[in-house]
Amino acid sequence: MKAQVWDPFVRIFHWATASLFLANYWLIEDGPAHRWIGYGVAGLVVTRTLWGVFGSPHARFSDFVPTLAQVLAHARSIVRGEHPSSVGHNPLGALMIIALLVLLAALCLTGWMMGLDMFWGVEWLEEGHEALATLIQGLVLIHVAAVLAADILYREGLIRAMVTGYKEIGDSPAVNR
Numbered sequence: 528m529k530a531q532v533w534d535p536f537v538r539i540f541h542w543a544t545a546s547l548f549l550a551n552y553w554l555i556e557d558g559p560a561h562r563w564i565g566y567g568v569a570g571l572v573v574t575r576t577l578w579g580v581f582g583s584p585h586a587r588f589s590d591f592v593p594t595l596a597q598v599l600a601h602a603r604s605i606v607r608g609e610h611p612s613s614v615g616h617n618p619l620g621a622l623m624i625i626a627l628l629v630l631l632a633a634l635c636l637t638g639w640m641m642g643l644d645m646f647w648g649v650e651w652l653e654e655g656h657e658a659l660a661t662l663i664q665g666l667v668l669i670h671v672a673a674v675l676a677a678d679i680l681y682r683e684g685l686i687r688a689m690v691t692g693y694k695e696i697g698d699s700p701a702v703n704r
């Protein structure tokens with residue numbers, strides 16, 4: 528069964544943020560273009576945060592921010608070889624989204640701070656900015672691997688869903704949203 532999950536804003540945010548982050552991480556190391564791309568990412572993160580409060584049902588944080596019990600139950604079911612299907616983000620996916628948003632906000636903040644007279648040339652800030660970028664890149668790799676694994680193992684069509692907005696929902700009784 529297919530369900531509409533992600534609205535156009537969420538999908539555009541996802542691909543725009545991914546593209547801008549990757550451009551800054553891999554192609555443009557420094558300079559005005561790097562800074563403006565960073566501002567673009569900051570604007571996207573702020574807008575996504577607002578959309579997480581006021582947006583469509585599956586975009587709202589209230590729909591997908593998991594409790595610790597939900598995260599543990601989801602992880603245990605995966606270890607048992609079960610596939611607890613969710614209409615929106617599953618609990619582990621939701622944790623990844625929250626982590627990426629928080630880390631992207633911190634990355635943008637540290638990048639902006641490096642341009643201030645007060646922090647110009649401060650080594651710990653530059654190192655922190657680089658460490659955040661590297662951490663985000665690592666989480667992105669985990670995110671992509673998890674999405675690919677879910678698509679291959681469970682045929683939910685997660686990648687297609689981030690283009691079309693529709694996701695395959697399993698017949699599992701564990702469908703929770």
